[in-house]
Amino acid sequence: MFPNKSQAIAVTLLFMATPLVVAQVLVHFGVRWRAGNSTIYIIISLISTYLILQFVLPKMGLRFVEIFHANFNKWSVIVSLSILPIAFAMLGLQVLLSNISIVVLYLFPGADIYSESFDALFSSGISGLLVICVVAPVVEEIIFRGVILRGLLSNYSKCDALIASATLFSLMHLNPIQLIPTLIAGIVLGWLYIKSYSLWPSIIAHMLFNAIPFIAYQFKSDDYEASMELTFLPIELQLLSIVFVVGAYFIVKYIFQKSTVVS
Numbered sequence: 001m002f003p004n005k006s007q008a009i010a011v012t013l014l015f016m017a018t019p020l021v022v023a024q025v026l027v028h029f030g031v032r033w034r035a036g037n038s039t040i041y042i043i044i045s046l047i048s049t050y051l052i053l054q055f056v057l058p059k060m061g062l063r064f065v066e067i068f069h070a071n072f073n074k075w076s077v078i079v080s081l082s083i084l085p086i087a088f089a090m091l092g093l094q095v096l097l098s099n100i101s102i103v104v105l106y107l108f109p110g111a112d113i114y115s116e117s118f119d120a121l122f123s124s125g126i127s128g129l130l131v132i133c134v135v136a137p138v139v140e141e142i143i144f145r146g147v148i149l150r151g152l153l154s155n156y157s158k159c160d161a162l163i164a165s166a167t168l169f170s171l172m173h174l175n176p177i178q179l180i181p182t183l184i185a186g187i188v189l190g191w192l193y194i195k196s197y198s199l200w201p202s203i204i205a206h207m208l209f210n211a212i213p214f215i216a217y218q219f220k221s222d223d224y225e226a227s228m229e230l231t232f233l234p235i236e237l238q239l240l241s242i243v244f245v246v247g248a249y250f251i252v253k254y255i256f257q258k259s260t261v262v263s
Contacts, residue, residue, distance in 0.1 A: 001151050001154035003056070003059075003147070004151070004152070005164055008164065008165070008168060009168065011056060012143075012144075012168045014055070015048070015052060016174075018048040018051055018052055022047050022048050022051075026044070036120030036121060038127035038130065041131050041135070042127075042130060042135050045136070046135070049142060060147070060150075067142060067146035067150070067199060068146065068199045068200065069197075069198045069200065070198065071196060071197040078196055078198050078200060078201060078255075082196070082201050082252050082255050082256070083204055085248040085251040085252050085255070086192070086201060086204060086248065087208050088248050089188075089205070089249070089252070090205055090208040090209045091208075092240070092241035092243070092244030093184075093185065093188065093209065093245055094212045095241040096242070096245065097180075097181040098232075100181055101178075102231070102232060104177050104179075108177075111176040111177040112175065113176065122213075122214055122217040123217075128214070129214060132211075133210050133211045134207065136210065137206035137207045137209075137210055140169070140206065141202050141203045144189075145189060145199055145202050149190050149193055149194075150193075152165055153194070161190075162187060162190045162191065165186065166185075166187045166189075167186070169182060169185075169189075170182040170186055185206075189205055189206055195253060195256040195257075196256045201252075
């Protein structure tokens with residue numbers, strides 16, 4: 001099945017290039033916007049994803065709806081059973097991955113090359129919420145788990161497919177500070193897809209993973225950057241986060257084992 005590894009790289013490059021082309025076409029037709037405009041981001045993302053799917057779905061022999069769920073049970077059953085442990089796992093994962101970001105920022109102070117863009121989106125209210133916590137997770141999961149990982153799983157071992165898809169997911173972000181955290185997040189999201197035979201758990205997890213820093217940003221103080229940027233969270237919270245992640249792993253694994261057997 002499409003794609004193999006080289007084709008997966010091509011799809012990733014296509015995913016990165018198509019929005020630029022769509023943006024230029026919109027500019028050609030007189031559409032103008034300021035940097036960080038959430039509404040135009042949503043429009044460009046949806047158009048770009050539609051165009052990419054028109055190209056890749058025939059090669060995969062799939063219809064659009066078939067990307068989302070290949071399980072025996074209804075997707076609502078999978079989501080309702082797993083959403084709570086997934087939420088705890090994402091909370092713990094964000095806390096643990098923040099340690100990596102802090103170390104990278106300490107070693108390379110200019111590593112966060114998109115900080116201004118993120119600030120613009122995080123501070124743009126409902127439209128920013130839609131971009132960060134809805135549109136981006138859905139679009140990225142469709143491409144990187146629904147298309148790339150699904151195709152790789154038909155051509156390679158689960159481990160190879162998982163690592164390859166997570167690596168492409170990480171590199172796609174083009175941000176040094178996100179490189180390792182998004183690689184780990186990509187592995188977790190891919191694992192959810194492999195275990196559930198459904199895209200919905202990874203979509204929900206991705207939404208929650210993005211929502212946590214968005215919500216935290218809304219409550220930050222004026223001296224947030226100076227006081228928190230390079231400060232590790234308390235050890236008690238770190239240990240609790242490990243418990244959340246490990247506990248959620250076993251709970252979700254058990255849920256998926258049961259839900260994929262019962263028809």
